[in-house]
Amino acid sequence: MIGLAIRYLLAKRRQTILMLLGIFFGAASYVTISGFMLGFRGYLVDQLVNNNPHIHIEAREEFLTSTSLNEAFYNDRYTHVFWSPPPSGRKDNAIVEKPQGWYARLRADPRVAAFSPQLSASVIFTNGKATAPTTLIGCDPLQQEKVTTIGGYIVEGKFSDIAAGGNRVVIGKELQRRLGVRLAQNILVSLGKGPPSPFKIVGVFDSGNKMTDNVAYGSLVDVQKVNGSPNHVNKIAVRLFDHTQAAALATAWENFGPEKVESWDQINANVFDVFRIQDAIRFLSIGAIMVVAGFGIYNVLNMMVIQKRRDIAILRSMGYSTREIISLFFTQGFLLGITGVALGLSCGYGICLYLRTIPFKGNPMQSAGYMLVSTAPEIYLQAGFLALATACLASVLPARAAGKLTPIEIIRSGAE
Amino acid sequence: MAIVAKKIGKAIGTPPVRILTDINLKIDDGEFVALTGRSGSGKSTLLYILSSLDSPSEGSVEVAGHDLGKMADPELYKFRNEKMGFVFQFHYLISELTAIENVLLPAVKNRRQIERRAYAESLLEQFGLGDKIHRLPRQLSGGEQQRLAIARALVMQPKYLFADEPTGSLDSANGDIVMNIIRDANKNFGTTVIMVTHDPDFAATANRAINLVDGRIS
Ligand SMILES: Nc1ncnc2c1ncn2[C@@H]1O[C@H](COP(=O)(O)OP(=O)(O)OP(=O)(O)O)[C@@H](O)[C@H]1O
Numbered sequence: 001m002i003g004l005a006i007r008y009l010l011a012k013r014r015q016t017i018l019m020l021l022g023i024f025f026g027a028a029s030y031v032t033i034s035g036f037m038l039g040f041r042g043y044l045v046d047q048l049v050n051n052n053p054h055i056h057i058e059a060r061e062e063f064l065t066s067t068s069l070n071e072a073f074y075n076d077r078y079t080h081v082f083w084s085p086p087p088s089g090r091k092d093n094a095i096v097e098k099p100q101g102w103y104a105r106l107r108a109d110p111r112v113a114a115f116s117p118q119l120s121a122s123v124i125f126t127n128g129k130a131t132a133p134t135t136l137i138g139c140d141p142l143q144q145e146k147v148t149t150i151g152g153y154i155v156e157g158k159f160s161d162i163a164a165g166g167n168r169v170v171i172g173k174e175l176q177r178r179l180g181v182r183l184a185q186n187i188l189v190s191l192g193k194g195p196p197s198p199f200k201i202v203g204v205f206d207s208g209n210k211m212t213d214n215v216a217y218g219s220l221v222d223v224q225k226v227n228g229s230p231n232h233v234n235k236i237a238v239r240l241f242d243h244t245q246a247a248a249l250a251t252a253w254e255n256f257g258p259e260k261v262e263s264w265d266q267i268n269a270n271v272f273d274v275f276r277i278q279d280a281i282r283f284l285s286i287g288a289i290m291v292v293a294g295f296g297i298y299n300v301l302n303m304m305v306i307q308k309r310r311d312i313a314i315l316r317s318m319g320y321s322t323r324e325i326i327s328l329f330f331t332q333g334f335l336l337g338i339t340g341v342a343l344g345l346s347c348g349y350g351i352c353l354y355l356r357t358i359p360f361k362g363n364p365m366q367s368a369g370y371m372l373v374s375t376a377p378e379i380y381l382q383a384g385f386l387a388l389a390t391a392c393l394a395s396v397l398p399a400r401a402a403g404k405l406t407p408i409e410i411i412r413s414g415a416e
Numbered sequence: 417m418a419i420v421a422k423k424i425g426k427a428i429g430t431p432p433v434r435i436l437t438d439i440n441l442k443i444d445d446g447e448f449v450a451l452t453g454r455s456g457s458g459k460s461t462l463l464y465i466l467s468s469l470d471s472p473s474e475g476s477v478e479v480a481g482h483d484l485g486k487m488a489d490p491e492l493y494k495f496r497n498e499k500m501g502f503v504f505q506f507h508y509l510i511s512e513l514t515a516i517e518n519v520l521l522p523a524v525k526n527r528r529q530i531e532r533r534a535y536a537e538s539l540l541e542q543f544g545l546g547d548k549i550h551r552l553p554r555q556l557s558g559g560e561q562q563r564l565a566i567a568r569a570l571v572m573q574p575k576y577l578f579a580d581e582p583t584g585s586l587d588s589a590n591g592d593i594v595m596n597i598i599r600d601a602n603k604n605f606g607t608t609v610i611m612v613t614h615d616p617d618f619a620a621t622a623n624r625a626i627n628l629v630d631g632r633i634s
């Protein structure tokens with residue numbers, strides 16, 4: 001029966017090629033579009049996981065509500081206190097309440113690879129007439145380098161040089177441009193209140209991302225001094241051995257203190273939302289191709305069943321069963337599916353390999369300089385399954401219709 | 417062993433139109449039976465009922481001791497494949513297959529095409545198609561096509577051959593050739609032949625002619 005199915009397909013070459021093209025395009029575009037999207041996505045997630053801390057423990061910025069002062073003033077003596085006017089505004093300093101407690105816990109946790117306490121302050125950098133508002137992040141550079149990839153982005157100087165203390169900063173490329181400063185030059189850092197303090201530039205980093213290149217790093221002690229808040233910390237950045245545990249750990253740690261604890265994927269939830277929208281678009285567009293391909297096969301096979309009524313009658317009179325007639329037509333769809341998938345997947349793979357050789361300059365994320373295209377086996381499995389399922393589904397109905405024809409019906413109507 | 421029809425009746429459609437009424441007959445093995453009658457008398461309908469392709473509204477048909485109405489499908493299909501051959505007025509060849517492939521099609525069902533190949537070639541040789549076994553049906557004349565169809569019906573060496581006006585679309589010379597082939601099959605292999613025909617000359621050469629008038633044996 002397979003032999004006859006192939007003969008039928010070969011006899012109608014143009015129709016067969018058209019049906020093949022549908023499946024072929026479906027499979028090839030799935031592989032190419034998915035490879036392209038997932039390749040970039042994989043890179044993006046890699047960047048998120050590798051460049052950034054896995055968990056941020058951050059001081060909560062607390063806002064006063066009409067009841068937030070009740071306890072401090074009246075303790076439990078009154079349950080209903082009415083203020084006129086009711087208290088409002090925000091609490092002075094957002095700081096991590098008991099950093100030593102956190103340190104002890106993080107040090108004891110075997111899942112934690114490293115952690116880095118930070119104090120960031122909003123400051124204004126001044127170089128002569130040039131000024132730039134920015135964020136100065138105080139940290140222990142050795143710890144910070146373990147938690148993030150900042151060390152890898154240094155283009156001048158050394159990140160660990162800020163450890164020596166004595167008002168040294170490493171600044172981002174963008175900030176350097178805005179201030180027009182060189183390495184080893186001094187700049188003034190002011191906090192609004194108090195006199196400005198001079199800092200020496202000991203390094204420049206360039207991550208490629210304008211936002212991150214607009215900040216400056218100093219040693220934790222220096223920043224605490226400038227900020228007038230010794231021993232204060234407003235953020236602890238944590239790196240785990242296994243980044244996939246981050247969300248679960250962050251949720252569990254929420255209960256340890258008033259601080260806001262968020263994992264890298266919780267912080268970047270909007271990125272994952274975009275991924276979901278991309279997926280929806282991907283499946284819709286490929287679904288549309290598949291529907292067209294499926295209808296093509298369905299129509300052609302339906303026509304063929306009508307044209308081959310006499311063949312069906314003679315085969316049935318020879319003792320061929322309903323099943324064998326069904327398989328005669330189903331096999332055609334299946335063969336189209338297999339061939340279309342084989343051609344589509346190999347062509348899609350070829351396109352992916354070609355895309356990889358296209359230089360991709362000026363990208364914000366510093367890739368290898370080439371387009372990132374995924375050739376993960378899952379993509380090929382999914383594409384193959386989807387295209388084959390389409391071909392099979394489209395041939396089921398015509399095949400069943402062929403199986404339902406009884407020889408006598410065909411002979412009677414054929415004689416007229 | 418024989419074909420036995422008991423009280424067969426057939427009505428088709430709504431409201432039911434009676435085509436066959438109270439047909440009783442017995443066809444012995446090795447017989448050559450001609451079904452005759454005017455157009456519309458029910459010859460084809462009777463042939464297809466006797467050959468299991470159609471089922472009667474009343475009555476039963478027994479072939480070689482099997483009640484056709486009670487046979488399970490696989491058994492019936494095997495029986496058709498091995499014991500029955502069909503020749504229709506129109507040849508019903510498969511246009512994508514060559515002459516030899518068409519002839520071997522019944523053998524393909526049970527993967528016996530290799531075993532049957534030599535016999536198929538000898539049949540085609542006998543029928544004057546020995547040099548045309550690789551031609552497609554459309555490259556053959558009408559008479560050649562019908563001979564090919566008979567070769568296909570005989571390739572499994574069936575016990576029963578059912579033919580519905582096998583000469584209907586042929587000129588008299590080709591008709592004679594086809595009739596001789598069928599007669600030879602009956603004589604040489606003892607194939608039971610049941611043939612619908614309009615031609616009184618062909619009917620006369622049969623062992624027995626069964627004449628239908630308005631769906632009844634007269
Ligand atoms: N599907 C059907 N519905 C209703 N009537 C039918 C149907 N098929 C056949 N008939 C009628 O049954 C009768 C017998 O038909 P059948 O084909 O057996 O005749 P026949 O003797 O073979 O005629 P012919 O010599 O023209 O082939 C005819 O009157 C025909 O009109």
Ligand SMILES: [Mg+2]
Nearest residue numbers: 459460461580
């Ligand atoms: Mg007839």
